[in-house]
Amino acid sequence: MEIDRIDGRTPNQLRPLTCSRNVLNRAHGSSSWSQGDTKVLAAVYGPKAGTKKNENPEKTCIEVIWKPKTGQTGKSEREYEMILKRTLQSICILTVNPNTTTLVIIQVVNDDGAVSFKVAICCGLAESGYVILDPAKLEEQKMKAFPYLVFPNSVLSVLPEGSPKVEGELMENGIITSVTQGAMAVDNYFHCLERGRAANEKMSAFLRRSLQPQLPG
Amino acid sequence: MSDNQFVDQLVVPGDVVLDLSSMANQTIKLGGGLRQESDAISVTKAGKLRLSKPNKYWVESSQKRYVPSVEDSVLGIVVDSRSDNFIVDIKGPAVAFLPVLAFEGGTRRNIPKFEVGALLYVRVVKANPGMNPELSCTDASGKAAEFGPLKDGYMFECSTGLSRMLLRSPPCPILEAFGKKISFEVAVGLNGRVWVNAASPSTVIIVANAIMRSESLSVAQQKIMVEKLLQNLNIST
Numbered sequence: 001m002e003i004d005r006i007d008g009r010t011p012n013q014l015r016p017l018t019c020s021r022n023v024l025n026r027a028h029g030s031s032s033w034s035q036g037d038t039k040v041l042a043a044v045y046g047p048k049a050g051t052k053k054n055e056n057p058e059k060t061c062i063e064v065i066w067k068p069k070t071g072q073t074g075k076s077e078r079e080y081e082m083i084l085k086r087t088l089q090s091i092c093i094l095t096v097n098p099n100t101t102t103l104v105i106i107q108v109v110n111d112d113g114a115v116s117f118k119v120a121i122c123c124g125l126a127e128s129g130y131v132i133l134d135p136a137k138l139e140e141q142k143m144k145a146f147p148y149l150v151f152p153n154s155v156l157s158v159l160p161e162g163s164p165k166v167e168g169e170l171m172e173n174g175i176i177t178s179v180t181q182g183a184m185a186v187d188n189y190f191h192c193l194e195r196g197r198a199a200n201e202k203m204s205a206f207l208r209r210s211l212q213p214q215l216p217g
Numbered sequence: 218m219s220d221n222q223f224v225d226q227l228v229v230p231g232d233v234v235l236d237l238s239s240m241a242n243q244t245i246k247l248g249g250g251l252r253q254e255s256d257a258i259s260v261t262k263a264g265k266l267r268l269s270k271p272n273k274y275w276v277e278s279s280q281k282r283y284v285p286s287v288e289d290s291v292l293g294i295v296v297d298s299r300s301d302n303f304i305v306d307i308k309g310p311a312v313a314f315l316p317v318l319a320f321e322g323g324t325r326r327n328i329p330k331f332e333v334g335a336l337l338y339v340r341v342v343k344a345n346p347g348m349n350p351e352l353s354c355t356d357a358s359g360k361a362a363e364f365g366p367l368k369d370g371y372m373f374e375c376s377t378g379l380s381r382m383l384l385r386s387p388p389c390p391i392l393e394a395f396g397k398k399i400s401f402e403v404a405v406g407l408n409g410r411v412w413v414n415a416a417s418p419s420t421v422i423i424v425a426n427a428i429m430r431s432e433s434l435s436v437a438q439q440k441i442m443v444e445k446l447l448q449n450l451n452i453s454t
Contacts, residue, residue: 029280
């Protein structure tokens with residue numbers, strides 16, 4: 001089904017990506033990520049000693065704060081926070097620093113669609129790259145349904161048979177988070193998954209390239 | 218060995234760098250940033266993979282937060298004092314304890330008094346995951362060896378990569394170039410804190426600013442910057 005997109009992209013094409021790290025002075029880790037006109041700023045603080053009362057002291061507690069561009073924080077921001085927190089908890093190795101708190105703050109700088117999960121967090125903890133299908137705001141409003149999908153980073157592996165397998169499926173083909181809005185047929189959903197996975201490779205390569213200019217020596 | 222392509226390369230969390238099933242009888246030592254998952258060694262921090270022959274691997278990266286490890290010299294700030302420990306902040310995930318007797322010739326009768334906010338140059342003695350690190354103001358043989366409180370001067374924070382660069386030998390070009398012309402004291406903590414002291418405040422400011430700015434400069438650029446700063450200093454004094 002070929003659709004003519006407003007800005008002339010093919011259905012599989014992503015908008016130009018830019019990413020810069022260490023943009024904030026006081027934050028322990030920060031990065032700014034933009035895809036076309038959508039731009040998001042992320043800051044990480046921690047790990048700091050102490051956890052909240054109801055949290056498990058054997059693990060690191062991850063707190064997420066999502067700040068929209070305008071307006072007060074409401075239910076949709078809480079929802080994003082919860083989704084991001086769950087995603088991070090399943091990605092990070094939580095037992096490395098027990099009884100600590102890590103604070104992640106996301107500030108939406110400009111929203112042109114597909115703003116959720118447009119985060120690249122660089123700090124000392126274990127993180128992987130994120131990817132989503134990439135609709136612009138106008139396209140989002142017209143769409144019947146859209147899923148947000150988070151895939152694991154594509155890994156460079158030394159193992160002769162490729163990436164580690166989990167239950168017979170390659171771990172790379174797994175999926176970390178999927179949030180859907182609207183109604184779609186099951187076939188369409190699988191179609192989205194495949195397209196997303198293909199885009200994931202490009203995103204991972206971009207992530208590696210953007211980490212490249214480290215300190216000399 | 219199968220990991221040759223990754224040594225000194227940028228690695229990203231999730232990369233598998235060593236396959237243990239192919240090296241049966243070897244002992245491998247893993248440093249920071251690496252984790253063993255059954256038969257494979259995978260990366261947990263983004264950075265450069267380093268190998269020190271014959272068998273030590275670690276991931277080198279530069280952050281603002283510090284991961285405590287044994288035998289590191291760090292600069293800590295006292296936040297509290299208990300009857301048997303001082304509570305010291307070393308920019309890590311947990312505060313560290315400095316036993317009250319861990320000084321040269323320390324007995325119950327001559328416990329030093331540090332007020333909250335005092336800056337100390339200390340050595341990490343124990344750093345186990347999940348426990349608060351333990352510090353000491355003596356070296357391994359019990360002598361004071363420059364550890365202890367740092368008076369006067371100016372302390373600033375930097376990244377862990379910059380502190381490692383300042384401490385390497387041969388000495389880093391900034392410190393060498395400054396050392397030839399002006400006299401100053403500097404204490405570098407591997408946790409990203411640096412303390413500078415000199416006779417006059419302008420010297421302290423020049424050295425501190427130069428160190429902060431040198432992080433992204435190459436060796437030649439650092440030397441040029443130091444020369445310019447020294448010229449300005451000579452003109453004004």
